[in-house]
Amino acid sequence: MSKSEPPPLAKAAGKPLQWLTKLSDSSVAQKVVYRGAKAGMRAAGAAASAVFTATQKLSKPARLDRPDTPSRFDLNMTDEQRMMRDMLARFGNDEMRPAAEAADEACAPPAALLQQSHELGISLLAIPEALGGAAEQRSMVSNALVAEELARGDMGLALAMLSPHAVATALVDWGAAEQQAKYLPAFAGDDFVPAAIALVEPMPVFDPARPQTGAVATGDGGWKLHGSKTMVPLGETAELFVVAATILGVGPRLFLVERGAPGLEVTPAPTMGLRAAGLCRLDFDGVRIDRSAMLGEPGREGFDFDAFIDRARIAWCDMAVGGAQAVLDYVKTYVNDRKAFGEPVSNRQSVAFMVADIAIELEGMRLMTYRAASRAEQGKSVRRESYLAKAQCATKGMKIGTDGVQLLGGHGFIKDHPVERWYRHLRGVGIYEGALLV
Amino acid sequence: MINLEIPKKLKPIIAQANMVGANVFRPISRKYDTAEHAYPKELDMLAALMDGINDSGKGSGASAGGLAQADASKEEGVRNGANMATVLGMVELCWGDCGLALTIPRQGLGNAAIAAVATPEQKKRFGKVWAAMAITEPGAGSDSAAIRTTATLDGDEWVINGEKIFVTAGERANAVVVWASLDLSAGRATIKSFVVPKGTPGMQVVRLDKKLGIRASDTATLSFNDCRIPKDNILGSAEFDTKKSFAGVMKTFDNTRPVVAAMAIGVARASLELATKILAKANVHPDYAKSATEMSAIEDELYRLEAELEAARLLTLKAAWMADNRIPNSMEASMAKAKAGRVANEITLRCVELCGPIGYGETELLEKWARDSKILDIFEGTQQIQMLIVARRLLGKTSADLR
Numbered sequence: 001m002s003k004s005e006p007p008p009l010a011k012a013a014g015k016p017l018q019w020l021t022k023l024s025d026s027s028v029a030q031k032v033v034y035r036g037a038k039a040g041m042r043a044a045g046a047a048a049s050a051v052f053t054a055t056q057k058l059s060k061p062a063r064l065d066r067p068d069t070p071s072r073f074d075l076n077m078t079d080e081q082r083m084m085r086d087m088l089a090r091f092g093n094d095e096m097r098p099a100a101e102a103a104d105e106a107c108a109p110p111a112a113l114l115q116q117s118h119e120l121g122i123s124l125l126a127i128p129e130a131l132g133g134a135a136e137q138r139s140m141v142s143n144a145l146v147a148e149e150l151a152r153g154d155m156g157l158a159l160a161m162l163s164p165h166a167v168a169t170a171l172v173d174w175g176a177a178e179q180q181a182k183y184l185p186a187f188a189g190d191d192f193v194p195a196a197i198a199l200v201e202p203m204p205v206f207d208p209a210r211p212q213t214g215a216v217a218t219g220d221g222g223w224k225l226h227g228s229k230t231m232v233p234l235g236e237t238a239e240l241f242v243v244a245a246t247i248l249g250v251g252p253r254l255f256l257v258e259r260g261a262p263g264l265e266v267t268p269a270p271t272m273g274l275r276a277a278g279l280c281r282l283d284f285d286g287v288r289i290d291r292s293a294m295l296g297e298p299g300r301e302g303f304d305f306d307a308f309i310d311r312a313r314i315a316w317c318d319m320a321v322g323g324a325q326a327v328l329d330y331v332k333t334y335v336n337d338r339k340a341f342g343e344p345v346s347n348r349q350s351v352a353f354m355v356a357d358i359a360i361e362l363e364g365m366r367l368m369t370y371r372a373a374s375r376a377e378q379g380k381s382v383r384r385e386s387y388l389a390k391a392q393c394a395t396k397g398m399k400i401g402t403d404g405v406q407l408l409g410g411h412g413f414i415k416d417h418p419v420e421r422w423y424r425h426l427r428g429v430g431i432y433e434g435a436l437l438v
Numbered sequence: 439m440i441n442l443e444i445p446k447k448l449k450p451i452i453a454q455a456n457m458v459g460a461n462v463f464r465p466i467s468r469k470y471d472t473a474e475h476a477y478p479k480e481l482d483m484l485a486a487l488m489d490g491i492n493d494s495g496k497g498s499g500a501s502a503g504g505l506a507q508a509d510a511s512k513e514e515g516v517r518n519g520a521n522m523a524t525v526l527g528m529v530e531l532c533w534g535d536c537g538l539a540l541t542i543p544r545q546g547l548g549n550a551a552i553a554a555v556a557t558p559e560q561k562k563r564f565g566k567v568w569a570a571m572a573i574t575e576p577g578a579g580s581d582s583a584a585i586r587t588t589a590t591l592d593g594d595e596w597v598i599n600g601e602k603i604f605v606t607a608g609e610r611a612n613a614v615v616v617w618a619s620l621d622l623s624a625g626r627a628t629i630k631s632f633v634v635p636k637g638t639p640g641m642q643v644v645r646l647d648k649k650l651g652i653r654a655s656d657t658a659t660l661s662f663n664d665c666r667i668p669k670d671n672i673l674g675s676a677e678f679d680t681k682k683s684f685a686g687v688m689k690t691f692d693n694t695r696p697v698v699a700a701m702a703i704g705v706a707r708a709s710l711e712l713a714t715k716i717l718a719k720a721n722v723h724p725d726y727a728k729s730a731t732e733m734s735a736i737e738d739e740l741y742r743l744e745a746e747l748e749a750a751r752l753l754t755l756k757a758a759w760m761a762d763n764r765i766p767n768s769m770e771a772s773m774a775k776a777k778a779g780r781v782a783n784e785i786t787l788r789c790v791e792l793c794g795p796i797g798y799g800e801t802e803l804l805e806k807w808a809r810d811s812k813i814l815d816i817f818e819g820t821q822q823i824q825m826l827i828v829a830r831r832l833l834g835k836t837s838a839d840l841r
Binding site: 067069070071072073074075076077078081141205207209210306332335336344346347349352353355356357359360361363364365367368370371373374375378380383384387388389391392395396 | 439440441442443444445446447516518522726727729730731741742744745746748749750752753755756759770773776777825826828829830832833834835839840841
């Protein structure tokens with residue numbers, strides 16, 4: 001955004017939220033605009049403080065319905081989705097791109113930028129109105145489009161921005177009434193609340209369906225957690241973790257662990273890429289949690305650990321699609337501008353065909369990802385689709401990353417251009433499980 | 439609203455085409471692969487059936503001809519129409535046998551061209567013929583603007599001279615749509631297409647090619663020596679605009695490339711399904727829930743091929759969807775053709791390899807499909823031509839910049 005425009009918070013109360021005010025349902029729009037305006041009135045820079053206190057009682061969990069999808073092959077976004085994408089595209093270009101390199105270096109996202117992303121209303125769309133959000137339906141496709149567009153800005157920053165959204169989504173879809181009442185209002189509040197889903201463990205061949213972190217029942221019905229997690233976004237600041245752990249003889253479940261729980265140690269654990277997300281390692285040494293901290297009773301409320309993994313995979317596909325789109329956009333301009341032997345390097349088939357291949361594979365990745373997201377939204381099984389999409393996005397996404405650097409030659413290898421960062425980011429897609437949800 | 443599932447209303451067409459593939463094509467697949475150039479008489483009945491379907495007005499059979507035959511859908515809003523129906527039907531037919539699918543009477547590429555541009559009078563005359571398409575020449579393959587066949591007006595007749603190669607159904611068809619130039623000195627804008635009925639003096643089948651695959655489909659070399667056809671056998675106008683005409687002729691490819699992509703998808707799916715079945719006997723049981731340590735290299739490879747196939751399939755559906763909704767799709771059609779062509783070839787070859795001697799032997803159809811698939815990355819525009827089209831569009835290049 002140009003320097004002459006209003007400061008971020010005022011902007012959040014005004015223009016960027018226009019896309020929401022255009023929604024047909026005025027109650028949703030009014031709610032978001034009210035919150036945006038309220039955020040705009042407050043002084044910028046107020047420290048985020050997540051105080052999880054149940055301010056209301058819920059008699060039953062507040063869930064979101066699925067939208068009705070007509071039986072028709074269609075690649076058109078809804079008007080709402082298109083407006084949201086336009087807004088996020090501007091945010092990605094104007095706010096995320098300029099901040100990405102420094103955040104990567106610092107291994108931490110700028111707090112003000114996270115706050116800005118929160119004020120765009122992303123989390124509100126994950127949370128039902130009853131709990132202070134603006135969502136009336138659960139749209140995996142909308143979630144997918146949001147992730148893709150933020151990742152196009154920067155995958156590392158997108159991971160940080162979407163991490164609490166994933167936690168909120170898990171609470172909405174699988175949380176019990178008391179859990180929702182306690183935690184969700186904070187995520188729907190004025191401030192960005194750092195939180196993260198912890199699934200990946202520090203081992204060479206990690207199987208997401210069988211976490212080694214264990215939950216052992218204590219005599220009073222609670223649990224003790226033992227084990228380690230890594231690649232946990234926002235680890236140092238997170239107020240709440242959703243931890244995947246296996247109950248011996250029962251299977252893997254998700255547990256809510258608040259920041260500062262005795263026995264929980266958080267250590268920065270930077271990786272090759274996605275560093276802006278502030279990735280950490282968590283060590284659980286007999287961390288004691290209440291019996292009420294299990295998310296999603298087995299067999300109740302449709303909780304299914306496999307579905308949790310599948311929806312995370314779709315989200316990672318979206319990340320890859322956005323990241324690869326950034327590469328394509330960048331190299332298209334570069335190879336047309338860069339001259340060698342007296343003409344643009346793009347006049348050579350060896351160069352032009354590489355770019356064409358990036359476009360073809362990227363479109364294949366995108367369509368597979370949209371199909372998986374749309375199936376999830378329709379309540380259809382996505383076991384196959386999420387697996388295949390993730391495999392394709394991991395392989396082709398990385399190929400696009402490495403071709404992106406190759407097309408810039410030596411210039412691609414140095415940090416004057418973002419392609420080396422995107423190369424590092426895209427390697428993460430094949431490794432990551434969990435952390436995000438559509 | 440984004441949804442990439444097959445719409446309910448097209449499922450009957452898919453089921454019908456699949457039945458033809460399974461019950462009509464598969465039982466005679468090996469027979470006509472072995473007896474190359476023998477006429478598959480079993481298809482006459484099928485052709486009659488398809489004529490009936492087309493005449494019933496419910497159209498949109500699984501043929502290239504069905505593309506333009508199906509009347510413009512009156513559906514409001516987003517359409518899943520003739521292009522998508524054709525693509526989905528073609529996948530199933532070619533899952534059965536793509537050589538046989540190419541030689542269904544009266545469903546030739548020439549029929550698509552006639553249906554697309556013929557006048558009502560011509561449609562009446564040529565509507566029931568089986569029309570082949572003759573473009574390629576010994577000296578002009580991908581470079582179709584370089585054709586040397588000429589058409590000269592002499593009184594009430596066009597006189598055609600030249601040689602055409604690789605004419606699919608060139609012997610079996612009742613007519614051939616021939617690309618010829620009205621004036622070789624005036625460039626590619628003068629290229630027009632002409633309907634030459636079988637038996638016209640001067641047109642001769644010179645030879646039938648022996649091929650690597652799709653052997654059930656005849657591929658002919660045709661010669662034209664002072665071959666005279668009526669003046670009104672020209673498709674489209676005899677005028678030419680040096681700026682536009684060629685693009686007009688080439689545009690028919692935007693609709694047919696997704697159909698060839700669909701053929702590739704059908705063959706590839708057949709291979710992958712059969713290979714998976716054969717490999718099950720060798721204790722290979724793909725399961726998406728298996729962890730990386732439990733999975734065998736072969737299982738992992740099957741998933742990889744399946745993912746590639748799915749990418750190609752969705753690119754193809756996208757191109758067809760765009761055509762149905764009148765969104766210009768030249769680049770997307772080429773993307774689909776490029777991806778499907780190479781992926782199908784890779785999948786069919788890999789399935790032969792994965793099944794070892796069972797895949798390589800003639801008792802199964804895997805080796806046949808691996809031969810059939812090669813042409814799908816060549817005809818209707820080679821892989822390399824598709825890449826040129828995509829790259830030029832993507833990078834805003836002219837054909838002079840990027841050659």
